[in-house]
Amino acid sequence: MFSTLAALAEPNRFRIVELLRSGPRHVGEIEKRLKLRQTQVSKHLRVLREAGIVVSTVDAQRRLYELRPQPFRELDDWLEGYRSYWEARLDELETHLDNSRTE
Amino acid sequence: MFSTLAALAEPNRFRIVELLRSGPRHVGEIEKRLKLRQTQVSKHLRVLREAGIVVSTVDAQRRLYELRPQPFRELDDWLEGYRSYWEARLDELETHLDNSRTE
DNA sequence: CACGCATATGCCTCTACATGTATATTAATC
DNA sequence: GATTAATATACATGTAGAGGCATATGCGTG
DSSP, X not given: OHHHHHHHHSHHXXXXXXXXXXXXXXXXXXXXXXXXXXXXXXXXXXXXXXXXXXXXEEETTEEEEEEOSHHHHHHHHHHHHHHHHHHTTXXXXXXXXXXXXXX | OHHHHHHHHSHHHHHHHHHHHTSOEEHHHHXXXXXXXXXXXXXXXXXXXXXXXXXXXXXXXXXXXXXXXXXXXXXXXXXXXXXXXXXXXXXTTTHHHHTTBXX
């Protein structure tokens, strides 16, 4: 869970994930689309791979990267525990806090 | 969104959030329950506060910290965009990837 | 108003990580 | 088999962040 969150917390990795949502991509595609250096892309993909967020499949001399659903499911499962919490407060719109808020 | 993810990616902050899920707590309570130093707790709470994950209300010389629902809703909304993605693959169980997986 | 309790902040250190540059690896092509 | 394309890795550098320690701030109580 931590590795998932940490991986997604980095802006460029987040962009990569968002791009991969539209379908698998080669490293070179990611590089061009997001205007990143090749080494940056490879390194970020490594972090994403080690976090289980993507998998790569060999495609000739290139590699195709693709999202794995599992970490997203896990995140969703974790959030599930908070859903009751925030849904209970939907109507309040947090106005009861705005009065005495510190910041 | 990044500040939310970054805040949650830190293990001790994650524990604080998990603790607060059961209800608002004072700093001292968090300190004892999670066996952290007071300054650690205060600093982590600051990060969580700046990320909009918690709010503090003054309670005499103490401060009561409480979760805000909004960041969780935002995370959920973001995940929503991936739900169709992973639900489409629920049946496959990713077996089609295990064959050629690189790692 | 002096003291004590609860919490926040400043400073220091250490480690982790993001980037850049150079180079290694692997596969396709001639 | 030498060359080129696609990707990965090693090394160096800068910077942000987490923890520890000391101290400041704020509030209540005597």
